[in-house]
Amino acid sequence: MTQHPTAAARRPANRGPKAAAGNRAALISAAREIYAAQGLDAPLSGIARRAGVGQAVLYRHFPDRDAIAAAVLEENVRQIEQAAGEGTALAGVLGVLTWHLTQSAAFISLLHADEASGGHPHTRTFARDLHDRVERTLRQCLPEGHRLGAPGDLMLAVSMVSGAVSGPTPEQREHRALAAWGLLGVTVGPVRPFEG
Structure with a gap:
């Protein structure tokens, strides 16, 4: 039996x-x-x-749905901060940022937080805080005299690349993101999550 x-x-x-x-x-x-x-x-x-x-x-x-989406976005930013905190060069940190761009449409929206006009004030504040953290993190890795060193240029470049990230697969999105960085004359390291 x-x-x-x-x-x-x-x-x-x-x-x-x-x-x-x-x-x-x-x-x-x-x-x-x-x-x-x-x-x-x-x-x-x-x-x-x-x-x-x-x-x-x-x-x-x-x-709720918003809480888990916020946790994912927070983790994305935390990984970018960790990569920079371990002394990773700008190219390596941009590789981590680019990986998140290819994986998350919500992350792209976050990087355009300064353009957000609608929505709940708490959501706008949260998005703006994470946006500012990304900018501070990238700026601390920016070498003296870098082509993106002028005020506003760094996040404008990130916004331009994020605007180019489209396609049905992560591979296609990664290809487009790297092509956009290349057109901007910016070197990007391996596109991967940070695993520190």
Whole structure:
């Protein structure tokens, strides 16, 4: 006679609070992947499935769609800051920034925060704060006399590249982003997430 495992035997053991940080990181990573493939309106259930957790775990960490999108954007900026903080040259930091541009339409919108006119004031403030952090981070890596050193040129270049990032696949978006940087005469390092 075939014995079927009980529900408790099929389910992985609950690791309790120890799993919280890992679950949160998995949810952010899964959200980035899902959003890159399906856009910001992707079902939250798909994010939970991709992360390997139940929807209750997702809602425990992120009470709504805006909260998880904000966490992804915050993580993008944090990776750019970490890359710069470890002494990475401008080209390397731009490689990390370009990876995020090719993965996230929401990140592109963030970089245009100074142009945001509508929406909730809290959202505009959040976007402006992250935008300013990206600019400060890139500026600290900018070598003396760099072609993007004039006030406003750095983020204008980033906006121009982000405007060129289009295409149905990350590979096509990366190709277009690198071509745009090349037209601006700016060297970019490997396009990859920061894993420090």
